[in-house]
Structures are given as C-alpha cells and as structure tokens.
Amino acid sequence: MSNTKDWAFSHDLATAAKWTPGLREIFEYRDLGIKDGTKGDYVAHLIRHNGKKTKDEVQQWHVHDCTFQLVYVLNGWATFEYAGQGQKTIRKGDCINQIPGIAHREIACSEDFEVFEIVAPANFKTRIVDAPQQQQAAE
Template identity: 45%
Template structure:
C-alpha cells in the first residue's frame, strides 16, 4: 500500500480543468494541472494567462517557496527581479530563487506561462519597492 506522502500519477487534458479568475491576481486567469493533488501539496503546476491589460502589475513581492520556475508559453512579460529588468518571451524559462523580490509589471495580451512552485501552498509577501518601475505597454 502506498503511503500518503507518495505521489500519484496524474494526467490532465485541456478540458479537464477550467480557467479560473479567482487566483492570486484578478487580472490573470489560472488553470490547475492536477499536480498539487497528485503530490499531496508538495508541488503546484498551473497555467497563467493574461485576463486584463496591465495597469499596476503585481506590485513588489516575494514568495515563501523552496522552488519556482516560470516557462513562458506564449507572448511576453516584463519583470523586475530586484533592480534588474527582465524580458521573458515565449520559450524562456526563469528560475526564481527563493525569496527574490520581484514585480511583473507588463505583459502582452496573449501572455501565457506555466508556473511550477513548491510547496503548493506557497505564500506571497508584499515588500517595499526596490526601484522605480517602467510604465506598461498599452494594449491596442
């Protein structure tokens, strides 16, 4: 018999889980990929896509997580990681080290990325501004 801490096989197809607007940010939509349930909360994997044009972005914050990557699937997003502006485009993968202060401040209308974080119930903590943020690009 498998212990509760063991992970389970999971296979989620596009129609199996809906896009939801009740995630961390109301200007994004999220689609769960079943990994948190399969790993008993050790890891979460979800898709994130633009739902509204960027106005103020995410604000400065950090995550209480042991591991986090973002794999940009479509479009682009501009982040500040500490005081470094970073353009993340389709095909790019970013490993966000634990505790890094960051701000997603601009993104394309077609932005969609895969985010994988451990643990699944990671925390988000607002932090003081590190530096000034460039203005977002208006959607046409």
Template identity: 40%
Template sequence: MPTPQQHFVVSHLKEADFKSGGLRDYSAYRDLGAAAATNGLAQVHVIRMIAPFRSELSVRHHHDVQFQMVYCLKGWFETEFEGVGRHRLVEGSSWVQPPGIRHTVVGWSDDCELLEILMPPEHETVNDA
C-alpha cells in the same frame, strides 16, 4: 524526511478548466493536478493573462517558496528582479526565481500564457512596497 506518496495524473486542455476570480483578478489559472498527485509537494499551473497590464499592478513583492520556475508558453512577460535587473520571457524561454527574491512585474502581452511550477503549493505572497 520521507517523500510524500505520489500518483499518476493527466490533464488535457479544456477551456473550462481556466478559473478566474482567484489570486489575481487579471489572470486565469488552469491547475494541472500536481498538488494532488504529489500529495502537496508541488503545484503546476498555466496562467493566462485575461486583462491588459496596468501600471498600478507593478508592486514589489516576493513569494515564500522553496522553488519557483516560470516558462512562457505564449506572448511575453516582463519582470524586474532585485539585484538581477529586468528580464523578459518570450515564447519558449524560462527563469528560475530563487526563494524570496523581490521582484516587480512590469508588463505582459495581451496573449500571454505562462507555465509556473511552485514548491510548496500553499505559500504566502508578501508585498514589499
């Protein structure tokens, strides 16, 4: 399969680039332009938690992706993974989630910011509850 045509992109921090009201009402996303630059091969965004964690957000789910990596830029973020257990990201730590792994978010700090890399950019999130 041929590799999609790719081009250079740069993204500088602008607070106005954080968009809420999308996928999750408790977070804002800053698209770093990777989907457009890679012609749909990958997505990279910064996720900023904009609301406190609530227990009703703990829903077991999985993502229909080929690759997913999360890096903690600020604060902390905790998830329980099926077959792996509970893990907490803190500033400077990361995890790679195998495709389809079932997991449940169990908490985050008020100042939490994450960098997430996904392949492909368009994918389904499936609730397993």
C-alpha cells in the same frame, strides 16, 4: 515535503480544463493536477492573461515564500524587475528559475501572455515588500 510514495498518478485532460481566478486579477489559472498528486509538495499550472486591464498588488514589489519556482513562457511576453537583477523581459520559449525569496514586480505584459509554472510548496504565500534600495540598470 511528503514521502513521494504518498504521491498519486494524475492525468489532467485538456478537454476537461477548468480555468479559474487566482493570485492575479488579470490572469486565469489552470491547475494541472500536480498539487493533489504530490499532496501539496508542488503545484503546476498554466497562467494566461484574461483581457482585463486592472492593476493589482503583484505590480508592487513582492516575494513568494517558496522553495522552488520555475516559469516557462508559452506565449507573449512580460517585463519584470528583480532585486539585484534589474529588468528582464521574458518571451515565448524563455525559462526562469525564480530563486526563493527574490523581490520582484511586474512592469508590463502582453495580452497573449501565457506561462507554465511549477512551484514548491503548492500553498505558498505572496507578501508585499519594500522596494529594494539599489537596482541595476535595465536590460
């Protein structure tokens, strides 16, 4: 982690928002300027469904190599399955502290699904992993 004194003030304007492809083919991403402002210590972005119906690798079991991941649902819903936690459906207003290294996969999401996410570090890796051996019953 860099020295916070190296961080820069940022102001990301909604009127200048740029939505780009990212990790997920069915989503588009809006970087909120935190990655540059924190010199890569954190990334904060909005993620929203783009209307595509394709399946992608993140529907397989995977982990993110990060030290912090917060997901706050702005709109819609999604169902994920987490190792040791079972299936969880997150809906508008819900927040998840997705602990580092937890294996998970997406089961389904609504076409109006949109989340605000903060991750550290900004340039985290995502790895496909084997399915966990035992799963708890669904919620």
